[in-house]
Amino acid sequence: MLEIAERVLAALDAGRDVAVATVTRVTGSAPRTVGTSMGLAGGQVLGSISGGCVEGAAVDACERVLESGEAERNRFGFTDDDAFAVGLSCGGELDVIVTLVGSPALVAELRAAAAGDEAGVATVVDGPRALLGRTVAATVGRDLDGDLIADDLAAAGLPSLSLDRIRAVVGATVDAGRTDEVTVDCGDETLTLLVESHRAAPRLFVIGAVEFAAALAVAARPLGYRITVCDARPVFATAERFPAADEVVTEWPSLYLAGQSIGPRDVICVLSHDDRFDIPVLCEALESPAEFVGALGSRRTHERRIAALRDAGVSGQAIARLHSPIGMDLGASTPEETAVSILAEVLAARNGASGAPLRDLDGAIHRPTTSAGAR
Template identity: 40%
Template sequence: MESVLEAVRRWRRDDTPCALARIVHTRGSAPLPVGAAMAVAASGEIVGGVSGGCVDGTVYELCRQAIDDGRTVLERFDGSDASPLSQGPTCGGTSEVLVQPVDDAGDTLLGRLDEMLRGREPVVLATALTGDHAGAHVLLGADGAEGSLGDDLLDRHIARLATERLGRAGAVTVDTGAPGDPDGLTASHRGRSHAPRVLLHSFAAPTLLIFGAGAFGESLSRVGAMLGYRVVVCDARPALNRPERFPDAHEVVTRWPHEHLDTVPVDETTAICVLTHDHKFDIPLLTAALRGPAGYVGAMGSRRVHAERLELLRAEGLTDRELARLRSPIGLDLGARTAEETALSIAAELVAHRRGGSGAPLAGLEAAIHT
């Protein structure tokens, strides 16, 4: 999403008209999840995508149309003869895509969203999908809400729903006119139009704590940022821990690793990668990490080093259950040799852990690829 927002901001700064397309609902084997985005400029430039390619061409034309006529449209792609793309998504799933021109109001809020994402601030973008104000946004962060969906009662209702989702990454479409609506939104819209469907897209970057400022940490910081993590690099050695080596890191800290870990918030979305490969750093750090709530704890080292490390950790009083949480040697078996390849193998394990994947080759599996 960040690259798409960056492109929108650049085009708007250059007075180039543009449109934004986002997946707002999926069913079945859709190639990309809700929230995936594509932006198109009047010049024809494209950034991002909303499919594996099967509907991007049609969405591109819808974006060009939105730039020309200024209208917001919600299109459903399901492969039926009635869908805009007659051949349909080749994966067999269904996707709904909202296409809207970016006007001044949208530009302001999307620019603010871009800033918050770059700062790794938790934020929810609410977008009306139907109704008189389709395409309107409300942006809610820790400091309050900005924007409007065109109705005060609806804005208050959405602000409450968005607050509940703040800090929880993901996207969901809600029907604000559903029966049993506690705010009476259906009645308030009677005689005008139905209460709209609204997309609530919550952005909350998980934290990747990289301990070890060597070549492996340098490569992993780049990949981690690309995957949407808030990357923090920590090392006690100032000669290695130079910020210019880690331009994609949100923070670079020179401190003993276990001391820094004691000062930062950690939850089940946090990933801790111990790349220092030195017992004097690793043992106090892993002792604290394995007793904490981090969802992923991995450590670099050979199998011999891992065996030595386990004995030292047992001497610190860690239980077999705590030690079972340690992923070491870190990463998936890709046959990696270089620092970049090793970072890729670690990142692959992070994705598999975060998304519940097996790490096995897809060619040998019968399970669904997209869920």
Template identity: 45%
Template structure:
């Protein structure tokens, strides 16, 4: 939806209603993913696309109908073997669309979300798709450090559960549907809520193109990070050794990091455990924003690294950010097991987890304060 927001904001500011169709679910070879959107505004002006041309004619009529009726609709389009010329996806996939009317009077959440997107602020828009909650009801969720929420999905319990999940999806820049009971219970048979996150996925920067780096890159990709692997040695930093979605860079690690933007969601994993690489790299890393900075090595390596960093002028406060040796104590041996250990520490640090077995804890598994 991001690419059509300028037109939607223009209509919204003018106070005219428009029909907004958004892809909320796909299957098989659907041409557009969740979050793709099309809108029909004043004078039958159309912006955006939900299928690359397959069903846009039918969606145009649906958008007009919801503006007239004032009620949101849920529609699914798929390929029909019986009638290949029927309205459907000739590619053989299936898409489900939520088509709803938007006006400033009925949907103040939309304006607040659009304003945040304009300012580059991360925000998730949660919308009821189906079930015993008002279809089209919306809730805007910002990170806890930025702001709270705006709107409601119908009940306090549902709002609380969706807020927690929306912040989790927002941390990963992920978009998709979740299912709840009418009061926020974790159930598959009641309310379907579509969470559209307006944030790029966070970055994972992996330094040192070793076998452990390949495993960490794979699990980072699985968790939704945009992964970059950097090493100064071209013989090791080759794309074929890493996941297809990972960027591979040949450069001195500290030089690459100094020219790279990081933020409070960025994960930095230093796997070189070679002083000529990791000391200048960690000098740079510990002085910039990041959610996690971890370095591989033995305890002896850590002590020597800490001494060198102190001599280089890194303060105790800066050193306190360093997770070294990185990972949780899982008894990991193989690169894949170490990657699980590292990922577990990253997740625990993000949400304030203790890292101990749940059987040794009491109370809520997902405390409200962790959202």
């Protein structure tokens, strides 16, 4: 439920009760991933767990939980007798846990996620009925807490399954940034929890305060990036020109980038199309651990750029990381179209995808994953 933290918190802060349906397991082909959530508050639907094909049944489940106060499990899948009424027409199955949002520790994790900070929560999805829906909240660097306590384990017939053991497994999963089901065992006794992890937002560094940068900032915002536009020219680098950016920095780009802590999920897009900026900043970017480094320009510009990088002493291995000319072949020409082209290449590179039309590929459309958005 961390992915819809802002919407859940808005409903809670308005005094409404909230039930949340969260995908705990995906079998076969399905449009959403483990950890995807949909909430219901005051008759309003928050989010989606299937792209539409099981939403009605999920709403019914949320209404039951709001009325009873008891968590419940559901499986939505394809059947020959009832393929479209409550099933996934794509042929997969979703296991879903539906719970009320109420634990103070859980709300604290939601607030951390909404603020873009690290957050984690584990929900009991299999085991004694009395424990279903109980939570263990965990944020990296904070103590673990929640509404699952040692007395609950004993009362449910799991006296030898310690809360410390559960916390250790949950904490390790959150530290790794994974969203997945985990099973904690102690002898013949087991408890299965869905661990949801929220990592701090990756950064998108856009170099060059140009119209392409403004369009890229707008298009990238829904993907969850923290966006910085950097340019050395104050007349161009203004907050008014880039309302979708989280910050606009007026500084020589290579010096700015050298002072940043760049992570392995960050993206650097050099759109300035000016060798005075491009070569120094690319020297910094290609030696960083950034997930993706790309630069705008023609093929002639690309060849000149590669030669200049070699002359600057950048290794062939580092140069091979450069996506240039940046973007996928979509026939893009406008800044807005080019932004889509650039982000398409970023996503394909991140996911190890070909970028080919799905109709030309064999196999499942939806790749197996254990994370809701990955990021």
